[in-house]
Amino acid sequence: MDWIFLGELTINGALTGLLYSLVAIGLVLIYKSSAVPNLAQGALTMMGAYVVLAFSHNLGWSLWISIPLAVVIMFFVGMGIERVALRRLAGRPIVMILMMTMGLDIFLRGTTLAIWGGTSRSMNLGVSYNPFFVGDMLLSRIHMVGAAVAIALFIGFMVFFRTRMGIRLRAISDDYLASWSVGISVERGVGLSWGLASIVAVATGVIWGEVQGVDQSLSILLLKGLTVAVLGGLDSIFGAIVAGIILGVLESVGSFYLDPIVGGGSRDLIVAGVLILTVMIRPHGLFGRHDIERI
Amino acid sequence: MAQNETRQDDMILSLNSIEVLYDSVLLAIKGVSIEVPRGGMIALLGSNGAGKSTTLKAISGLLKSERGKVSRGEIRFDGNLIGDFSPQDRVAMGICHVIEGRRVFEHLTPDENLDAAAPMSMSRSEMASEKERMYEYFPRLAERKSSQSGYLSGGEQQMLAIARALMTQPRLLMLDEPSLGLAPFLVTEIFGIIQRINKEEGLSVLLVEQNAIAALEIVSHGYLIENGRVVMHDTAEDLKKNSDIQEFYLGGGEGKNFHDIKHYSRRKRWLS
Ligand SMILES: Nc1ncnc2c1ncn2[C@@H]1O[C@H](COP(=O)(O)OP(=O)(O)O)[C@@H](O)[C@H]1O
Ligand SMILES: [Mg+2]
Numbered sequence: 001m002d003w004i005f006l007g008e009l010t011i012n013g014a015l016t017g018l019l020y021s022l023v024a025i026g027l028v029l030i031y032k033s034s035a036v037p038n039l040a041q042g043a044l045t046m047m048g049a050y051v052v053l054a055f056s057h058n059l060g061w062s063l064w065i066s067i068p069l070a071v072v073i074m075f076f077v078g079m080g081i082e083r084v085a086l087r088r089l090a091g092r093p094i095v096m097i098l099m100m101t102m103g104l105d106i107f108l109r110g111t112t113l114a115i116w117g118g119t120s121r122s123m124n125l126g127v128s129y130n131p132f133f134v135g136d137m138l139l140s141r142i143h144m145v146g147a148a149v150a151i152a153l154f155i156g157f158m159v160f161f162r163t164r165m166g167i168r169l170r171a172i173s174d175d176y177l178a179s180w181s182v183g184i185s186v187e188r189g190v191g192l193s194w195g196l197a198s199i200v201a202v203a204t205g206v207i208w209g210e211v212q213g214v215d216q217s218l219s220i221l222l223l224k225g226l227t228v229a230v231l232g233g234l235d236s237i238f239g240a241i242v243a244g245i246i247l248g249v250l251e252s253v254g255s256f257y258l259d260p261i262v263g264g265g266s267r268d269l270i271v272a273g274v275l276i277l278t279v280m281i282r283p284h285g286l287f288g289r290h291d292i293e294r295i
Numbered sequence: 296m297a298q299n300e301t302r303q304d305d306m307i308l309s310l311n312s313i314e315v316l317y318d319s320v321l322l323a324i325k326g327v328s329i330e331v332p333r334g335g336m337i338a339l340l341g342s343n344g345a346g347k348s349t350t351l352k353a354i355s356g357l358l359k360s361e362r363g364k365v366s367r368g369e370i371r372f373d374g375n376l377i378g379d380f381s382p383q384d385r386v387a388m389g390i391c392h393v394i395e396g397r398r399v400f401e402h403l404t405p406d407e408n409l410d411a412a413a414p415m416s417m418s419r420s421e422m423a424s425e426k427e428r429m430y431e432y433f434p435r436l437a438e439r440k441s442s443q444s445g446y447l448s449g450g451e452q453q454m455l456a457i458a459r460a461l462m463t464q465p466r467l468l469m470l471d472e473p474s475l476g477l478a479p480f481l482v483t484e485i486f487g488i489i490q491r492i493n494k495e496e497g498l499s500v501l502l503v504e505q506n507a508i509a510a511l512e513i514v515s516h517g518y519l520i521e522n523g524r525v526v527m528h529d530t531a532e533d534l535k536k537n538s539d540i541q542e543f544y545l546g547g548g549e550g551k552n553f554h555d556i557k558h559y560s561r562r563k564r565w566l567s
Contacts, residue, residue, distance in 0.1 A: 091360040164410060167403065171411035174400040180357055181394050182412035183386030183463050235402075289402050 008137040009252050015143035017248015018150040019211070022204040023225025024232060024240035025153055026197040031234045032161070033169035033193035036094060039101040040081075042222025043108035044198055048074050049123065049205030049214045050116050057121065070202045078198030082191035090186060091176055109219050118216060123209035146207035153200060154241050161237070169193055173235065227275040233288020243286060247274055304374065307333045307467055307499045308354065308390075313368035315349050315358065323349045324523040326368065331467065334497040336490070338510040338531070341520035347503040348395055350520070351469050354501075355392035356382040372467070387414070389466035393473065397452040401445030405436050405455050408444055412462040429458040432488055450481040457485070461492070468492075469501045474509055482506070486513050511535050 023041060030038040038044075051073055055066035085104060089097050127145055131138035160166045172179045172189045179186050208218055228247050232239025251270050258266035284290055308331040315324045324346040331337045341347050352358040353365050354372075359382070370377055377385060400408050409429060413422045430437035433454040439447060444455060453473050460468060470489070474482040490513045492498050504510035511517060511531045519527035519534075527534070534540050 164413070164415065167407050167410050170403060171400045171408070174402050175398050177357065177360060177394060178398040178400065179411075180360060180382045181355065181386075181392050182459055183383045183391075183414065184411065185383050 004136045006253070008139070009256055010249055011134075011137065011139060012143065013249040013252025014245045015140065015147045015248070016252065017228070017244040017246065018147035018241070019143065019204075019207060019244075020221075020224040020228045020247060021150045021240050021244030022146065022153070022200065022207065023221045024228035024244060025150070025157065025237060026200040026204065027225055027229040028232075028235060028237050028240050029157065029197040029200060030193050031173070031229070032237075033173050034190040035173045036097045036101065037226070037229075037234060038194075038197065039098065039222065039226075040104035040108060041197065041201065041225055042219040043105045043112075044074070044078070044201035045204045045208065045221055046214070046216065046218035047077070047108050047112055047205070048198065048202035049209040049218055050112050052202065052206055052209070053116075053121055053123070053214055056124070063125065067202065067206060071199050074198040074202050075195040078194035078196070078201075079191045081198075082187070082194045086190065086194075087187050090190070105219070105222070109216060113216060120213035120215040122213055123206060125206065125210045127210065142207070142210050146211070149203055149207060150241065150244070153203065154237055157196075157237050165192070224271060227271050227278075229285075231274055231278045231285055233285030235289055236285065236287035239285055239287035247271065250274065305332050306330045306371075307335075307373060308501065309371045310350070310354070311369050311371075313350070313353055313370065314366045315346075315353050315363055316366040317349075317361065317363040319362075322366075322523065323363070324353070324520075327520065327523070327525055328368075329501075329518050329525065329528075331499050331501050332515075334493070334499055335516070336493050336500040336502065336514040338507075338514040338517040339501060339503045339520060340505070340507045340510060340517055340534075342505060345520045346523040347520060348471055349523075351392055351394075351471055351501070351503060354385075354469060355390055356380060356385050357392060357394070386463050386465075389464070390469070391460040391463045391465035391467070392469045393456050393460045393471060395471040395475070397449065397456045397473075399444040399447070399452050399455045399459070401443070403444055404441050405444050405447070405451075405458075406440040408455055408459050409462050412459045414463060417464075425462055425464075429461060432461075432492065433458050450477050450485070453477060453481075453485060454488075457489070465498065467499045467501065469503070471503045472505060473502075474504060474506045479509075482509050486510075489513065507534075507540065 023045060026041045027038055030036060048070060051070040052066050055061045055069055056063050081104065085100055086097065089100060127142045132141050132144060161170060168184050169189050171184060172186050176186050205218060208221060228243045229240055231247060232243030251267050254270045255266045278285060310327055310329045312326045312328055313324060314322065314326055317323055327350055339347050339350060354370055358364060365378060372388060372390060400411060409426050435451055436454055436458060439451060447455065473485060486509060489500060493500055502510055502514060511534055514531050516530055517534045518525050
C-alpha cells in the first residue's frame, strides 16, 4: 500500500468532512436553541450562495461586499422564517414543526429555481485550483479554506453558547414553558437561532458553491449535514466537527476500497450506513445529551 | 367608596370573576375572585383538577401557550389591568410563576439556570451578587452549582426552580404545588425559606397546594377552590379549625382523596 496516497485520502477526506460540518453546525444551532431538526438547512445554504451571486454576478460587486451583504440579508431571512412560519407553531408537537421545515425546504428550492433557473454558476472565489503540497501529498486549497471556516465557526459558537444570550438559547431548547415563566422571549430566541443558522448557510453556500458550483444540488447537502449532525449528537457543535471528520474519512478511504468491489457509488452507501447505524446503536450520537429520566 | 379604594391599594394582586376557556370550549375556572395583599402570603387550596394551575397561568399569561384564554373578568397587578400583557412583560412587571413539576433547565447547571433567568438589563456584578444571595438562601444549591440540573434530587430541583424565579426580581411569587412528591422534612425546609424571604424582603406569595396542612402553617389566608369555583375563603387559623377541612385534610391519616372532597364540596354548597 502506498502510504502517501492513503494519507492524502485521509486528509482530503477529513477536509471534505469539515465542509459537511459546516452544514451540520447550522442544523445544530437551531436544534440547540429550539429542539427542532431543520430540514431546510440545505435549501438555506443554496439560497445563501444565490444571494451572494446576485450581488457578485448580477450586479458585479466585489465578493468582499457581496458576502457581508448576503450575511445581513440571510440573517433577516432566518429571523423572518421564525416570525412568519414558526411562531404560531411554538408549543405544538415537534412533528408539526418538522413538517413545516420540510415545507420550507421545498418552498426555498422552488423559489430559487424560479428566480435563478437550473443552470450551474460558479462562485469565483479566486482560490487557486493548484493543489497545496504537504510533503508529497496533494491537498485541495478550497477544502483547506472551508475547513478553516468550519473551525472558526466552531470556536465562535462555543464561546457564544457560554454567553448570557447563548445560555438563554440553551434554556429555550430545554423547556419552552419554563423559559416563558422566567421572562425569556422564546420567540426572539428561536428567531435569533434561525438568523445565526442562516449566516452559517451563507458561509457554507460560498464554500460549497466554489467546490461544486451553485445550483439546486447544493440543497442536497442537507443529507450529509444531517448525517454528521446525528452522528455528532444533534445538540453538540463539537460533535458536528468530530463527526464531520469521521464521516469524511470513512467516505474517502472507504469508497476507495469499496468502489472497485461494488462498482462505484459506495459513498452514498457509507453515508446511509453511518446514519442508520447511529440511529440504531447510539441515537443521541457521539456527544449528544442524553434525555434525563425524571426522578 | 374611599374605603374600597384604599383596600384596592393594599392588594398587589386582585382577580375579579375570572373565567378561563381552553380550546374555546372547556370552561376550566368559572368566576374566581382572589386577592393577595402586598407583602402577604396566601394559599390557594384544592384537589386535583380543581383549577389551581389554570388560575396561576391566567395570572402569569402562560395560558396562551396551552390554547387557553381568560374569557371573562379582570386581573389587576398593582392596580393595573394586565390581561393584554405577554408573559415576558408580566415577569418584567414583577410577577413570577414557578410552574408545576419543578421544571428546571435539565441540561444546564444550576448556576446557568440562574443566569438564564436574570433579566438582560441586570449588570454582571448585580447578577453575581443576586446569585450569591440565592446560594445563601439555598446552601444545598451552592454545593451542586456546577453539576447537571437534571440529576439533582427532587428537593434540590424545587429549590432551584424557586431560586431561578427569584432571579427575575419578582414582587409577587406564585408557587404551583412546590411540596408535591417531596419528603416532609424537605417541605418544611423549603416552606421555611419562602417564609424567610417573605419576611425579610416583603415578597408577596401566592401558594398553590393540595397539601393544606403544610400550606396553612405559613400563610395568613387561604382560598379553597373546587370545580373551578372558590367555595371557601378564610384566615388560616379558621380554616385549620374548620371541621370540614379537618375532616378531609387533617383527620383520618392522609384523608385527602378525591371522593371525600367531592362529598365535602356538595355539602358545603348545601350549607351556604
Ligand atoms: N391545557 C389544557 N387544555 C384543556 N384542559 C385543561 C388544560 N389544562 C387543564 N385543563 C383542565 O382544566 C381543569 C383544571 O385543571 P388545573 O388548573 O390543572 O387543575 P389543578 O391545578 O387544580 O389540578 C381540569 O379539568 C383540566 O382537565
Ligand atoms: Mg395543577
